[in-house]
Amino acid sequence: MSMAFFCTAGRAKGYLPPTAQEEQVSAVQEHRNLPRATFAAGCFWGVEAAFRDVKGVTDTMVGYTGGTMKNPAYEDVCTGKTGHAEAVQVVYDPDVVTYEQLLDVFWEIHDPTQKNRQGPDFGTQYRSAIFFHSPEQEKAARASRDRLQRTGKYTMTIVTEIVPAKEFYRAEEYHQRYLEKHGRASCHSR
Numbered sequence: 001m002s003m004a005f006f007c008t009a010g011r012a013k014g015y016l017p018p019t020a021q022e023e024q025v026s027a028v029q030e031h032r033n034l035p036r037a038t039f040a041a042g043c044f045w046g047v048e049a050a051f052r053d054v055k056g057v058t059d060t061m062v063g064y065t066g067g068t069m070k071n072p073a074y075e076d077v078c079t080g081k082t083g084h085a086e087a088v089q090v091v092y093d094p095d096v097v098t099y100e101q102l103l104d105v106f107w108e109i110h111d112p113t114q115k116n117r118q119g120p121d122f123g124t125q126y127r128s129a130i131f132f133h134s135p136e137q138e139k140a141a142r143a144s145r146d147r148l149q150r151t152g153k154y155t156m157t158i159v160t161e162i163v164p165a166k167e168f169y170r171a172e173e174y175h176q177r178y179l180e181k182h183g184r185a186s187c188h189s190r
Contacts, residue, residue, distance in 0.1 A: 034058060034093055037102050038065060038131035038165050040085035041110035042118025047088045049180065050109045056097025061089045062175050065131055065168045066161075074172055080123040087131065089168050099137055103144040106130065112148075113156035129161040131168075138162065 041047045044062040051057050064077050067084030077084045090102060110118050112128045132138040141162045149158050170176075 034091050035099070036133055036165075037090045037092060037099060037137065038087055038133070038168060039090065039102075039106050040066070040087040040127060040129040040131070041106060041112075042086070042126045042128075043121050044086040044088050044171070044175065047086075047109060048177065050105060051088055051090050051102070052177070052180070054092075054097055054102065054105055056093045056095075057090055057102075058093055059091040060177075061168075061170055063087060063089060063168050063170045064125075065089075065166050066129060066163065067166075072169055074175065077125050078123075080125060082125075084125060084169075085127050085129050086125050086171075087129070087168070099140055100144065103130075103141060107144070107148055111154075112145075112158045112160040113154050115159045127161065128159060129163060131163060131165040133165045138164075 039047060039051075048060045048062050052060050064072050064082070064084035065087045067077070067082040069076060069082040069084070072082045072084055076082050077086065092099075092102060110128060114128065116122060116124050116127050118126050118128070130137075130141045132141055145158055145160060145162065148154070
């Protein structure tokens with residue numbers, strides 16, 4: 001079943017809203033000098049919401065990465081056959097928040113010992129992964145994972161993949177800032 005939500009708010013006379021592609025190009029131009037971090041930790045709605053609350057995060061985008069299919073759609077990724085993970089790309093200001101602090105958020109918002117599953121969501125698209133954009137990010141991610149494993153917080157082994165960033169495909173517009181748009185704090189009902 002496919003869900004789509006549309007905003008029907010009024011428009012000022014003569015105003016045409018930018019297309020999603022124009023907004024994406026604008027965001028990339030605005031943040032071109034800031035670093036990116038890419039994380040997968042289950043359903044991307046909640047992951048995005050958690051990172052949007054971090055001071056120093058200037059932008060987020062949900063999408064699909066780590067797979068083999070070009071330009072996958074949500075329905076493709078949901079099959080589990082494309083190899084993509086639901087992921088969040090985070091643009092951040094390193095003068096305000098460090099990559100290591102983003103890693104701390106990542107570890108706190110999900111269970112990194114669960115292979116291909118977070119809460120009620122299961123499949124390879126919900127795997128735990130860090131997609132690094134530089135050797136420095138890779139080194140920091142591995143050190144962070146190893147430190148967390150040594151703390152004994154988890155009795156099981158951390159299964160988070162730490163792999164090079166691949167092409168990131170922006171998810172459909174209705175997925176962007178989903179929880180924010182719908183006034184929800186969580187993906188799951190209690």
